[in-house]
Amino acid sequence: MRNSSYGRLSVGGGGQSIVPGSCILRMSRVVPLILLILIIAPLCAHYYLSKVGSDVSLGHERHLLLDSNDPLADLSGLKCDNAKARVQELLSIKASVLNELRDLEQHRQQLQENIALATSRVESLRQEEGRIKTELERLKTSVEQALLAQREVFEKNMPHIVAPRRITATHENSIRLPAPSAQSVAQCRMHNCFDYSRCSVLSNFPVYHYDVDQYRISTSDLEVFVKTTVRQALGYNAHITMDPDEACIFVALVGESIGSSVDKVNLEENLHSLPYWNGDGRNHVLLNLGRTIYSRNVFDGVNTGRALTVQAHFYSHLYRPGFDIVAPPLLGLPGGDLWHNLPPMVPAKRRYLLSFQGELPRLRNYLDKEEQPPSNNPSMREEVAVVEELIQLEKTRTDDQFLLQFTCQGSGGYGDLEEWQICETESMRTQVLRDSTFTLVLAPPNPTEISTVTFQARVFEALKYGAVPVILGNHVEFPLSETIDWRKLALTFPKSRVTEVHFLLRSLSDADILYMRRQGRLVWERFLGSTQVLVDSILAILRERLNIPPLAAADEPSQSVFNDSFVPLKTEADIPDPDTDENLGPIEPPFPSVSFTRNYTISLLTGYELWNVWGDPFNLYPNLPNNPILPTEAKFSGSQLGFRPINSGSGGSGKEFSESLGGNLPREQFTIVMLTYEREQVLLNSLARLYGLPYLNKVIVVWNSPKPPPEDLRWPDIKVPVQVIRAERNSLNNRFLPYSEIETEAVLSVDDDAHLRHDEIVFGFRVWREERDRIVGFPGRYHAWDLNYGGWLYNSNYSCELSMVLTGAAFFHKYYANMYSHVMPQAIRDKVDEYMNCEDIAMNFLVSHITRKPPVKVTSRWTFRCPGCPVSLSEDDSHFTERHKCINFFTQVYGYNPLLNTQYRVDSVLFKTRLPHDKQKCFKFI
Structure with missing residues (x-):
């Protein structure tokens, strides 16, 4: 038998020591003996008692005889005495064995407990070994990345690029x-x-x-x-x-x-x-x-x-x-939000296909046939022919309606000047334009006049009220045409095409009409609609001619919630067991994104987009979501700086994938922005979970509470900076302020009670790097049409489509923080403050409006619940009612609902793919 050193047992009084193995052997011998005793002892007792009873009944004589003469009687008595002694001995053994069994059971239980503890300890050590190995691999990768970065700095000697310094004339x-x-x-x-x-x-x-x-x-x-x-x-x-x-x-x-x-x-x-x-x-x-x-x-x-x-x-x-x-005339407001009283963009087709209200004083007699246009005035003869052809449109037998008035009341009246006058009152013209799909704008009859106030005023009013301008006469100049692409918002035909106008207008699809209407409204609101935006636009055009970059967009000051003399207490982060034992990427020291690399080329290469797509040529941003991407081979030939291709370019599965950021852009990190309000312990727990998160640059905590954090609060040391910024007031808009402490392009907006695994965050970051102009996140929602009452509803049910990704856990580009805080209409931010709600819907509206793309949802995350957390704003009964109202109000501000539906989500490559034993998935659970 194999000896064991777990314990010893003393049997009886002999003090013999046995080991658990010998205990088992002895028990196998004792148990049959005990059973034999238990069988014999009652038989012997029965015999003894029956014998005594017989002696008494036979009388005294027999007793004397047996007592004095019968040797069997002595033998029988002796046997019974021996049996009694034997029974006593066996009972004593039985008691001793039972005691021994109890001791053995206690030792057995103790051994099982020791074995369980030892097994748990072994398993813990194995897990610790795995974590240490993973951490060692990550540290090795981090060292390699650091050495590579150092080598790049020395070899390339790249200067630190910032916003332009100012050098002025004298x-x-x-x-x-x-x-x-x-x-x-x-x-x-x-x-x-x-x-x-x-x-x-x-x-x-x-x-x-x-x-x-x-x-x-x-x-x-x-x-x-x-x-x-x-x-x-x-x-x-x-x-x-x-x-x-x-x-x-x-x-x-x-x-x-x-x-x-x-x-x-x-x-x-x-x-x-x-x-x-x-x-x-x-x-x-x-x-x-x-x-x-x-x-x-x-x-x-x-x-x-x-x-x-x-x-x-x-x-x-x-x-x-x-x-x-x-430049157009100053017909708008001095400044401010311009969306008030503007009509919705939908439906595409309005009451009138084409409208026109105007009068050319010298033309009236010609149309009435009272006199003929002079032969030496070909422009006037052409004008008469154009008007006569247009009049015939109202007589066409189609479903299209036209409103064409060439004589009207209330014209400005230049007398005999050759200029189309504006007719009727402003309110009457406004109603006609709101009911018109297209509106006709006749170029000045005098070919030497390339622009007039009335011509510009008609274009201005058409864009304002969503009637797509149809220009007859291609010798005119449009306002700010040096930068604005008027082909996207107006139709221009020579007057000789007047016979084909009806056909050309009918050839436009609803999508084309709404595209041009939306583009016209964007141009009107951003560049023409008020004195402020018009003056800013004129100066911006002059600045771009000189290729002078605009002033850098103003960042929000990041004022710490702590006094300068106060040092917050720190504690080692209480790290819970990791969700996975994956190597998710190198642990690198924080470094900012490379910024302001296109100070002098942004207007040259993307000036068109600045004016006609993004709508913000007035500010210089450190980066834009749409910066150009190098060809793939450039990463290996001549432009290697910063690139981290997978396995040096040869590719690979999970192991090689986790060691390099890969993708089509140089390496970078992201910043977490976390809004909190009087939930200190929830916040600290969320911060602690960020320990060891790859690619994390820093964490910015926006302290929305008017009360400062307690001085004895111990902040977890997560090995990256944690900046606690004081908010001027409690507002959900603070989530999207472009804080100066944000030094990366990527921003991860996270609620203080959201619980994301590290692999989910890293995967979301990798996906965002390929979709930089979109919101990339986890909880999906959608907008739905109210079948009973009309209008939009906010919906959080599971669905095969989504149109929003909530910013309680989502990546977006810092550029959108600037657009949200300084370019988006103020009325939307005011509504967010009024309801203390809907800031995430507002950001989705903004990004979809600029890009005309839906957001990107990653992994299967749909809801976020924090067990034991205090009740959040979303638990209020009015939460959903307010969100319904927000969607409809934002739609009114934009003139349409920019949200777009999408039917797909992103999971990692190799997810659910069967791999050879020597390969690893990109992410184990994604």
């Missing part, structure tokens, strides 16, 4: 030159009339504007609205400087003047007497911004030198392409 650059001739002025272009020496690409484009009260340029009083709003708009512009010596350009407000007559001699003298005119007016911008239909080209016959002009009315011989700027 008074020495103000060299006075003689005034150019009128002929040379007509030939002005940027290359021969603009002084670039005053506008370094590092100057930040300083703009000086002449105060209209101090420097009176116009020969008559300025219109009050124009004077007030333009001065206010210039004052709000970030490029304005009060130092004329450093200015790149000088802005002078010339009109609109009250009254129709202009003393052009006096106007020219006033211009030339401006203190910084320097003889030739170079780098001066003359604003003639009309508000009424009487505004004309006041510079006709005026020597404006090398100054460029901005106005709505231009003759072809006075317009200098690429130098002068066509």
Whole structure:
């Protein structure tokens, strides 16, 4: 038998020591003996008692005989005495064995407990060994990555790139030159009339504007609205400087003047007497911004030198392409949100297919056949033919309705001037445009007029009310056409195509119509709809001509919740057992994303998108979601800096995959932004779970509570910085502020009670790197149509479609934090504050509006519950009611619902794939 050292047992009184194995052997011998005794003892006792009874019954004689003479009696008695002694001995043995059995049972139980503890300890050690091996592998990978990064720095010697520094002009650059001739002025272009020496690409484009009260340029009083709003708009512009010596350009407000007559001699003298005119007016911008239909080209016959002009009315011989700027009249508000009173974009088809209300005074007699247009005026003859053809449209036998009025009341009336007048009141025109799919805009009959106030006003009103402009006459200039692609929001045909207009309009699908209507509204709201956005747009066009980058977008200051003298207490993170034992990536020290690499190319390469897609050419961002991507082979030939291809480019399964970030872009990290309000323990638990998370740059905790955190609060040390930022007020909008502490492009917005596994976070980050312009996250939701009452409903049920990913656990680009906080209509942020709800819906609306793409949902996560956490805002009974209202209100602000449905989610490659034994999945559970 095999000896064991777990314990010993003393049997009887002999003190013999046995081991558990010998105990088992002895028991196998004792048990049969005990059974034999138990059988014999009752038989012997029975015999003894029966014998005694017989003796008594036979009488005294027999007793004497047996007692004195019978040797069997002695033998029988002796046997019984021996049996009794034997029984006593066996009972004693039995008691001893029972005691021994009890002791053995106690030892057996103790041994089982010891074995269980030992087994648990062995299993724990095995797990610890696995964790240590995994950590060792991660550390090895981290060291390799660090060495590679160090080698890249030394080999490439890349400078640290930041936003442009400012280098401005001085008074020495103000060299006075003689005034150019009128002929040379007509030939002005940027290359021969603009002084670039005053506008370094590092100057930040300083703009000086002449105060209209101090420097009176116009020969008559300025219109009050124009004077007030333009001065206010210039004052709000970030490029304005009060130092004329450093200015790149000088802005002078010339009109609109009250009254129709202009003393052009006096106007020219006033211009030339401006203190910084320097003889030739170079780098001066003359604003003639009309508000009424009487505004004309006041510079006709005026020597404006090398100054460029901005106005709505231009003759072809006075317009200098690429130098002068066509601007619409100031028909909008001074500034602010412009969505109020705008009609919805849907339905695509409205009551009228095409509408027009206008009058050409000289045309009335020709249409009535009272006289014929003069033969020496071909433009008027063409105009008559166009109108007669258009009149026939109303007689077509189709389902399309037309509203075409060529004589009307309330026209401005230029008398016999050849100009289409605006008719009816503004409210009447507004109602017609709201009911029109397309609206006709006739170009000025005079071919020398490439832009007029009435023409620009018609385009302005058409875009405002969602009637797609149909321009007849292709000799006109559109406002800000240097940057705005008018092909996406207006249809332009030569007048000779008038017979085909009906066919061409019917060929547009509903999707085409709504695309153009949406694009028109975007342009109107961002560049034309108010004095503020128009002035900002004019200055932005001039800045882009000079290839000067805009000012860097302002970050939100990250003010710590702690005093400068207070050092928060820290404690080692109480790390729970990991959800997986995977190697999810290298543990690297925090490093920021490479930023501001396209300061001087952003306008050149993506200027079109800045104006026509994203709608924000006014700010310079450290990065954009749509930065260009290198070809694949560039990662191995000439452009290796920062790239971490899988297994050095040869690919691989899970092991090699986890060691490198891979993808099509250089390595990077992400920042976690976590909003919290008076749930300290929940917050600390969530922070502790982030220990050892790969690719984490830092954690920003937005402290929404007015009370500071307790001084004795112990913050877990998770080996990356944790910045606790004080919020000015309790607002859910604080979740999306572009904090200066966010140094990465990727932002992971997480609720303080969300519980995500490390592998889910890393997988979501990897997916986001391939979908940088979209929201990538975990909990999916969708918007549904209310079949009973109409309108939109918010829905959180399981569904085969989704249209939103909640930002309680989602990645997005920091660019969208800027757009949410500074570009998105203020009314949406106000609604979020009113309900203390819906900020996640607002972000989904914004991103889908900009990209026209749905979000990306990763893995099977659908809901997030934190057992034992305090009740959150989403548990309130009014939560869903408010979210229904939010969707409908946001739809009203945007004019349509930008959310798009999607039917797929993202799981990792090799998920549920059967692999050879020597291969690993990318992620074990995803």
